[in-house]
Amino acid sequence: MTRSYIRxxxxxxxxxxxxxxxxxxxxxxxxDFRRIFVTDAIRSGLPPHIAAKICGHAALDTTMGYAAIxxxxxxxxxxxFIARRRTERPSEEYRELTxxxxxxxxxxxxxxxxxxxTCGRDYATPCQHENACxxxxxxxxxxxxxxxxxxxxxxxxxxxxxxxxxxxxxEVAAIETTMAAAAQKLEEMRDRAAQPSTxxxxxxxxxxxxxxxxxxPER
Numbered sequence: 422m423t424r425s426y427i428r429x430x431x432x433x434x435x436x437x438x439x440x441x442x443x444x445x446x447x448x449x450x451x452x453d454f455r456r457i458f459v460t461d462a463i464r465s466g467l468p469p470h471i472a473a474k475i476c477g478h479a480a481l482d483t484t485m486g487y488a489a490i491x492x493x494x495x496x497x498x499x500x501x502f503i504a505r506r507r508t509e510r511p512s513e514e515y516r517e518l519t520x521x522x523x524x525x526x527x528x529x530x531x532x533x534x535x536x537x538x539t540c541g542r543d544y545a546t547p548c549q550h551e552n553a554c555x556x557x558x559x560x561x562x563x564x565x566x567x568x569x570x571x572x573x574x575x576x577x578x579x580x581x582x583x584x585x586x587x588x589x590x591x592e593v594a595a596i597e598t599t600m601a602a603a604a605q606k607l608e609e610m611r612d613r614a615a616q617p618s619t620x621x622x623x624x625x626x627x628x629x630x631x632x633x634x635x636x637x638p639e640r
Contacts, residue, residue: 427451459487464494537570537606538563556602564614567607574603 431449440447455476462472473484507515518526526544533540541559542548550557555573562570577600584592 424451456487456489459484460489463488535560537566553599555599555606560606562606562609562613564610567610567614570603570607570610574600574607577603 428451431451435446435448438447459472459476462475463469469484469488470481472488473481476484476487478484529544533542535554537554537560539561540548540554540557541561548557550559554560555570577596581593581596581600584590584596
């Protein structure tokens, strides 16, 4: 059978079916069925890389460009993925929290609010730096608290001089470490203050022809 004969059969079938789109007769082309096959195969669970081999595509992006991904597909597949993951994990991880556990969870984040910003330590972990927030690398600094930190830094300078005058060498080393950390935190505050307060991430979308940038003819 020649290509022209197949096209003639499809035209005749389209006319007999009397299917219209926006009032215009729907005309089928042989390549339409290739796209339908790929879309249905991937939606039915066939791995995309296997579909690419069947279609003879050198690039996986070409195959994904054939497949029509609908919003309901994204939702249903995501829910199925979560359901499969949950069946493999201990059921007690998905039980309802008690009121006491929820209050403990909230109180943890209340304790993360400190004078110079927010503590970034993990939930249910103790403060490993004995509340020395200026030294702590987990402190997420707040640019609005820069005057407070500058005052702390100036006070450290005075304490350092006193420690040197009194010969408290251990105290000198500790104050110098804290001063270096304070200087680093001040630099972080300046950097954060210079950054925009909000970042527009845009809305994700499915491109019509995903990944077709190789210039290869469509097959």
